[in-house]
Amino acid sequence: MYIKKLDKPSASSPFWEGVHDGIPIGLGYFAVAFSLGIICRSSGFSVFQGFLASLLNNTSAGEFAAITLIGAGAGYLEIALVTLIANARYLLMSCALSQRFSPDTPFYHRLAVAFAVTDELFGIAIARAGALQPMYYYGAMCMAIPGWSLGTAMGIIAGSQLPGRLVSALGVALYGMFLAVIIPPAKKSRIILTVVLVSFAASFIANYWDVLAALSGGTRTIILTVAISALAAILHPVK
Template identity: 55%
Template sequence: MKSFESKSNKQVFIEGIRDGFPIALGYLAVAFSLGIIARKSNFNPIQGFINSVLNHASAGEYAVYTVVAAGAGYVEMAIMTLVVNARYMLMSTALSQKFSSKTSMIHRILVGFTVTDELFAITIKRPGHIKPLYNYAAFLIAVLGWSFGTAFGIIAGELMPIRLVSAFSVALYGMFLACIMPEARNHRIVTVLIIISFILSFIASQASIFSGISSGTKTIILTVVIASVAAIIFPHPEVEDDD
């Protein structure tokens, strides 16, 4: 099997489209529910589409639509979006280690912009170094599904029962599990860490001591703690730079 470094740009782009297509289908369904919320916040389909292109995270978009509906200002909107999306800074930092040392800063920044939970999952499990073009291709097809899903949800409005629309969100969780389970089957440590993450996330969501902390902040804290402890106890062997 060819490494990413030895593949042509065309091959890398096709693989990115291929891997991003199932994610796009999941996003298309899930974004419907966000479209319903956006409609109630007086967003039109074009505004919803543009917002999804620029803010391609369910929690971040939900925060925007919520604060807009509440009549909040731009400062509150910016702070809320920063808090709920802060975990992507951690993902971007981890993902930057997958690139060759010769990868330019502009590519690193642009790839950081494309990061979502699912795109991070399919990229981080790639062996060796990867080309930014793979991320761009996967993001291109995925963000189209996400943005069109939001626009379609706004158009649908309240024509579709809320329970049916909400049921689409199950697809997102199933899709993310499909991304992490292969790695869990190959590495027992990953399996244990996933189980621990589920348990700690449930405790954090139920314990009264954490009731004053937003879900986004809880995610950040748990990610930092679990990842740091795992890195210290089970360090990953370094990948040699062949360039």
């Protein structure tokens, strides 16, 4: 009987490319999650509870908001509504990401990828040329999710012992990841560069414009994303 020998994953396979691209994201998440761990500890979470919460909730703003409300003794409905609003932008990201898959991609792959749609993972996935391969996203997830959950656990254990300035400095790593996501495509396309600069300016104005400043950060992000991307699509449609 002939048994086909399975090929070992090569360093250039989509999965390992995802692992490679996900390493800086995981490291950034680990650093930022320290501050989340401090909040978890002050809200009465054990190390295991904080780890499990971050393992099952791959979101920064939403989890920060939820943990803070739990510490304040908020009700289930309030926590659910705030989390929904804070994470609403991922609805847009999921719509955009679903269009990058090949039409014959099975539903279970789409469902698994939807478990970890974050800003940074979305950024590296959407920037890849051609159809998005689920194995690439899985590779990035394998780095990002442990970084976030382990960072939270370590933050609960040691975060309260670190100087406040050091914890704040660790948070800068996340902004470095955002720059790493947007700079390469912006250097290749003046249209993307213009959209990025307009987004920066619009986000800054929205923080001080009374009409939008009263809204949550997630809601402002949705409004600006829809408005700016729609305008860019009208002015410079992709053939």
